Amino acid sequence: MTKAEIITEISTKTGIEKIDVQETVEAFFKVVKTSMVSGENVYVRGFGSFVVKKRAKKTARNISKNTAIIIPEHFVPSFKPAKTFVEKVKTGNKTKSK
Structure with a gap:
């Protein structure tokens, strides 16, 4: 399953706009990346x-x-x-x- 498919499925199941879901998913990945880069x-x-x-x-x-x-x-x-x-x-x- 690709990131786009995940975003579409979350949007469909929750009723949240795709753009909002995409921003949330991207923000999650950014937090994970920056935390791990800093050793957390x-x-x-x-x-x-x-x-x-x-x-x-x-x-x-x-x-x-x-x-x-x-x-x-x-x-x-x-x-x-x-x-x-x-x-x-x-x-x-x-x-x-x-």
Whole structure:
């Protein structure tokens, strides 16, 4: 499902104008992004957590040149779904719609 399809479905189900739904969805994503860039985690009860994970410095190999390279410590975004969300997906009706 695309973002446009999500906006349309929310608009249809709630009766809120599409433009208002789009602004709200965009604002949510902006808050999540800016929070994670500043190192804060975002918790949405019943849905999941958007967390910043720290990756340690490590040595890797460049196979083509057979040399070692250092990958510095860095941070990556991650999503951990809530237990209730995972259970709903496990027990839900799954059909491919492509």
